[in-house]
Amino acid sequence: MKVVFDNIIYTLQRNGGISVVWNELLKRARQDRDLQCTELCYPDAMTPRFMERYRIPDYKADTPAIFHSSYFRVLPQEGVYNVTTVHDLTYHYYRRGLAKAVHLWEENRALRHSEAVICISENTKRDLMHFYPWYPEEQIHIVYNGVGEEFCPMKSVEKKGFLLYVGNTQVDYKRYDVAQEVARLTGVELVTASHVSREELNRLYNEALCLLYPSDYEGFGLPILEAQKAGCPVIAQKFSSIPEVIGNNGLTVAHDSPKRMAEAMADIVRQLQSGPTQPIVQAGIENAKRFSWDRTYEQVKAVYENIYRNHHV
Numbered sequence: 001m002k003v004v005f006d007n008i009i010y011t012l013q014r015n016g017g018i019s020v021v022w023n024e025l026l027k028r029a030r031q032d033r034d035l036q037c038t039e040l041c042y043p044d045a046m047t048p049r050f051m052e053r054y055r056i057p058d059y060k061a062d063t064p065a066i067f068h069s070s071y072f073r074v075l076p077q078e079g080v081y082n083v084t085t086v087h088d089l090t091y092h093y094y095r096r097g098l099a100k101a102v103h104l105w106e107e108n109r110a111l112r113h114s115e116a117v118i119c120i121s122e123n124t125k126r127d128l129m130h131f132y133p134w135y136p137e138e139q140i141h142i143v144y145n146g147v148g149e150e151f152c153p154m155k156s157v158e159k160k161g162f163l164l165y166v167g168n169t170q171v172d173y174k175r176y177d178v179a180q181e182v183a184r185l186t187g188v189e190l191v192t193a194s195h196v197s198r199e200e201l202n203r204l205y206n207e208a209l210c211l212l213y214p215s216d217y218e219g220f221g222l223p224i225l226e227a228q229k230a231g232c233p234v235i236a237q238k239f240s241s242i243p244e245v246i247g248n249n250g251l252t253v254a255h256d257s258p259k260r261m262a263e264a265m266a267d268i269v270r271q272l273q274s275g276p277t278q279p280i281v282q283a284g285i286e287n288a289k290r291f292s293w294d295r296t297y298e299q300v301k302a303v304y305e306n307i308y309r310n311h312h313v
Contacts, residue, residue, distance in 0.1 A: 001308055002036045002065035004080075005029065008053055009070035011042050015195050017222050018087055021120075021145055021296075022070045028297040035301075038065075054106060064311065066304045072106045074113040081115040081307045088120075088219025089127040094173050111135055116303050118143050120220045121241035141303050144244075145220050146293030150198050153231035153285075157206040162189040163269065164208035164232070166201070166223040167215070169194065175214035175237075181262035182212055186269045205230035210251075210272055213237070214261060221245045225291055228284030233277055235268050237261065247287030251280065 005026060013019050029037050040057055049055055056076065061067065063079025074082040091103045111117065111132055117140045119125040125140055163183055169176040169192060176192075183190035190212075193204055205211065211227040213236035224245050227234050236242050238252035246252060253264040272280075 001034060001304060002038070002062060003029065003304060004038045004040065004059070004061055004065055004067045004075065006040045006057060006067065006069035006071075006073050006075075007042065008040070008073055012053065012071060017220070018070065020148075020222060021085075021087070024146060024148075024293040025297060025300060028294070029301075032301070035304075054102075064308075066307060068304075069110070072110040074110050076113055081311065082110070082113050083116050083118065083303060083307070084110045084114040085118040085120070086124055086128055086219075088124055088217070089131055090173070090217060090219070092127070092131050093217060094171075108132075115139065115307050116141060118300060118303060120145055121244050123241035123244060124219045141299070143296055143299040143303070144291055145222060145225075146291050146296045147222070147225040147229050147288050148198060148293065151202050151205065151226045151229040151288075154203065154206045157203060159209070160207040161209045161273075162191045162207070164204055164211045164227075165190060165192045166204075166211060166213075166227075167194065173216040175216060175258065175261075178214035178258050178262045178265070179212045181258070182214075182265045182269060185262060185266040186273075188269060188273075201226065202230050205232040208232050210235055210269065212265060213242070214265065215242075216240070218242055218245075224250075225288050229288035231281045231285060233272055233280045233284065235265050245291075247283065247290075249280070249283035249287070 009018050009022050029035055040059055057073060061075060061077055061080050065080050066083060067075040067080050068083040072084065091100050119128055119140055119142050122142060125142055129137060165176060165179040167174050179190060193201060205227045210233040211223060213224055213234055215237060217240045220241055224234050224236060233251060234246060235251045236246055238254040251268050253261055255261040255264055
């Protein structure tokens with residue numbers, strides 16, 4: 001089975017969530033003897049052609065083949081079957097102007113040429129069907145992300161008891177302002193992590209009292225599972241995909257007001273400071289076991305195989 005992987009995401013980001021997902025997919029595809037893999041690689045951000053991310057790839061595939069882009073590109077060639085992964089629909093909700101218009105054009109083009117769409121959560125699928133009701137539901141596949149083995153409890157690490165925030169501090173819907181308010185209300189130090197190594201991130205999870213995850217919207221929410229797997233309690237909003245990921249025993253709040261949200265999260269922080277955390281930690285570790293990158297890869301591969309069967313190739 002021939003599969004062409006388009007690595008265009010690496011020209012856009014190196015450390016973001018989509019790159020993490022793509023890294024894990026490629027790692028397993030390269031070792032899979034059932035696949036004849038080709039990768040379209042771009043050595044640095046200065047791609048071969050101006051605005052490469054919006055262009056049709058300059059590549060002629062040996063057909064039949066699957067073409068799976070890391071970010072909304074397709075190969076409109078006879079005998080090539082395109083697969084698109086949709087991580088979230090944030091541009092529809094939170095962006096305006098030219099940036100939104102261009103992204104939606106890119107997204108719409110990818111969907112119109114895609115034989116199958118992979119959504120990383122039920123919530124993402126619901127959003128996709130809301131904004132693109134014309135796309136055939138039977139061609140949408142839900143494949144959850146996994147969580148890396150590098151995230152684990154570290155016995156040698158001393159708890160420092162700070163609040164941890166992982167993610168973008170500049171995007172309004174991530175609600176960094178709520179995390180800051182929780183720190184102010186509780187008097188507990190807030191540590192922010194964005195572009196750190198996964199090993200360093202694991203250490204931070206182990207040192208923290210808890211992860212604050214006040215985001216209004218997520219396609220999935222990788223830090224939730226990373227923290228849980230590392231033995232770090234997670235306090236999060238009960239919105240979008242988060243209930244799917246955090247599990248039934250998660251520490252969640254549901255308030256429309258940022259002020260009330262911060263107060264509710266602060267109350268949970270105080271409970272963590274004064275009460276036993278081991279049951280919460282253990283529940284998080286057990287929840288994280290539901291997700292693995294091996295399972296993610298097998299389900300993505302099954303999407304490829306289904307396309308091949310449908311076209312008798």
